[in-house]
Amino acid sequence: MDLLNITFTASGVTTSVLIPPLFAFVLSFFTSMGGVSGAVLILPFQVSFLQFTSPAVNSTNLLYNVVGIPGGVYRYIKEGKMVWPLTWIIIIGTIPGVFIGYYLRVKYLPEPGKFKLFIAAVLLYIGTRLLLGSLSKATGGKTAAPAANITSPVVISNASMSLSRVSYDFKGETLSFNTMSMFTLAFIVGIVGGTYGIGGGAIIAPFCVTLFNLPVYTVAGPALMGTFITSIFGVAFYALIPVNGATAPPDWPLGLLFGAGGFAGMYLGARVQKHMPEKTIKLILSVIFYIIALRYAYQYFQ
Structure with a gap:
């Protein structure tokens, strides 16, 4: 197994070439069902497990989005689950x-x-709303999808915007x-x-579900598409625009490895989504956001 270990020059990270794509694959499979790319957990993984702590970790995380998200987006478009007006607003x-x-x-x-503590508070709020939604007897009033119809091929129609x-x-x-x-x-x-x-739209899906009462089935595709487009701009900002006389380009090989696993995981997650009850998806997302929030809070008070 030592033959698979590699040191990534740009970041100084030493790890097996199998770990980034495998971790990204498993994580993305579950998070993509709710419109979350997985970047929210891959960033702490890079910081804590791989000891990658410079600002370049941000751009590397965004590169993961750029490479990985198209797998999920393609599947959602193919299945007619893209609310294009919502997508453009997010972008x-x-x-x-x-x-x-x-x-x-x-x-x-x-x-x-301190900003991590703020994020922890926001994510705890989102996680709590999602958890309560997943445990409630009703799935959210008129916006809920009947369980028997989850597998129907076309779920979005007559989209309009003013x-x-x-x-x-x-x-x-x-x-x-x-709209505003x-x-x-x-x-x-x-x-x-x-x-x-973590990409511009990486955490917008839970807000759409909890604040606007939109079904997660109709939010996931637009959220991932928004994250994909804004991540391209994010990588460019970090790599090309100097602040304090320096840029923070990604570790390209490491980001590509994460992205390769993310591509496969998001494609499969988007394909399986229609077979998953909305309550289950909400529960999965709430657990993920609780994990992130509690970790950030712990780091602040440590």
């Missing part, structure tokens, strides 16, 4: 947020302890949300995602 709102987040990370938060409202049909019901409210959420999430290198 347009998060791109400027990602740039601000990059600037904050490199300029002011090289050791972002400056005030976005609406679309899902399982025979019309769902809608305020979603845009504002995307912008704020973009700042957080850019700061920690």
